[in-house]
Amino acid sequence: MPPTVAVTHYPEGAGHATRMAAIAKAIEANGGTVRMAGGGAGTEFVALDYRAWLSATDPDALVTDDMFAAIAASRCDVPLYVLKHDMPGLYDDLAERTGARFHTRFQLSSASEFFYPVVWPESSADPDRATRVPPVALDGQAPVEDGPDVVVVPSHYSSLSRIAEHLDRQGYDVLDVADDDWEAVPSLLPYIRAADVVVCSGYSTIMDAAVAGTPCVVHPATDEQDAVADWLERFEVTGFTVAPDPIDVLDAVAAPPPAPNFRNGATVIARRVLTDRPRP
Structure with a gap:
């Protein structure tokens, strides 16, 4: 039986929903079954009460960019995979750095793997035990003809x-x-x-x-x-x-810059989660 992976997104901005939907789509494309939930601006595209939902769903793993879902996973004993880019080292402001450090430390300590989707090169600010992956985007829709400038x-x-x-x-x-x-x-x-x-x-x-x-x-x-x-x-x-x-x-x-060139990290994350197969 294919593993069932829960995927949730942070309830702020549709971008959080689409990046997690990209991972959900990649998991399904690689043979997994997905149950997805979230709130806020992304609700239009995706459902919510994380502890009750995880208990009812009983997934083999949870992939999320939401701190609250991560806490629920730790309390429900569901193997956790985290997606997060805003590391403490990004911030010069002490208050911002302190907040980011708290979130990062908790999720690093709780997660089976902590995915760090970045467009900049490796540096000393990268947290220990974080897995660098390419940027994540929801791909696969039909191309747009006569696109805008x-x-x-x-x-x-x-x-x-x-x-x-x-x-x-x-x-x-x-x-x-x-x-x-x-x-x-x-x-x-x-x-x-x-x-x-x-x-x-x-x-x-x-x-x-x-x-x-x-x-x-x-x-x-x-x-x-x-x-x-x-x-x-x-x-x-x-x-x-x-x-x-x-x-x-x-x-x-x-006078725009040259075009960027990155592969999509969604498939990298999906294959890593499915390969781990946290529960038989």
């Missing part, structure tokens, strides 16, 4: 609509996924792949751009996004330009 993707905490309007006035064909006329889709990857450049704030879209091979302009809006942007600049990661101010975004779109 620019895809603009705000995060849960950012607004990029004024930037999208400026780009539109400059003559670009712009897809702003925050526009009222935009109908949400399970994955933005086909649209990002079809575009010349993507403008975003959050790490999920950064991973999408990396897998799609589309140049990416990063306009950070939170401490975590600033930390990610700092690391992109520090390591001069090919395919990404950091634009702190709106005018910088417009300049970067006019």
Whole structure:
């Protein structure tokens, strides 16, 4: 009998849902059975009460990017696999670093394996016992014909609509996924792949751009996004330009960076989880 793997996502922003849906899809493609749950902005694409749900589902393993699901797994004695990119070493601010250290230490100590999906090279800030994997994106949808010049993707905490309007006035064909006329889709990857450049704030879209091979302009809006942007600049990661101010975004779109080139980490994670086969 194929193993049953529970997959859950953090209830903040649809990007958390799509990255975990990518892993769920890869698990199914490699012979596993998936039970998926989550909340927040991703609920449209995916169900929730983690301890009761895990007890009822009785999975062979849980893969999650949600700290609360990780706690529930430890209490239900379900083998845990964690996906997390915001390590303590990313942060200069002491409070942010302390919070990230707490989350990371708990999940490192509880997880059978801790997956670290990154676009920057290995460094001394990588936590011990974390497994580096390529960026994770939900792939496999039909390609988009006649794609836009620019895809603009705000995060849960950012607004990029004024930037999208400026780009539109400059003559670009712009897809702003925050526009009222935009109908949400399970994955933005086909649209990002079809575009010349993507403008975003959050790490999920950064991973999408990396897998799609589309140049990416990063306009950070939170401490975590600033930390990610700092690391992109520090390591001069090919395919990404950091634009702190709106005018910088417009300049970067006019002269985007070279295309990134990354494979998708979803299959790497799926095969590792299924190979472990934590329970007979």
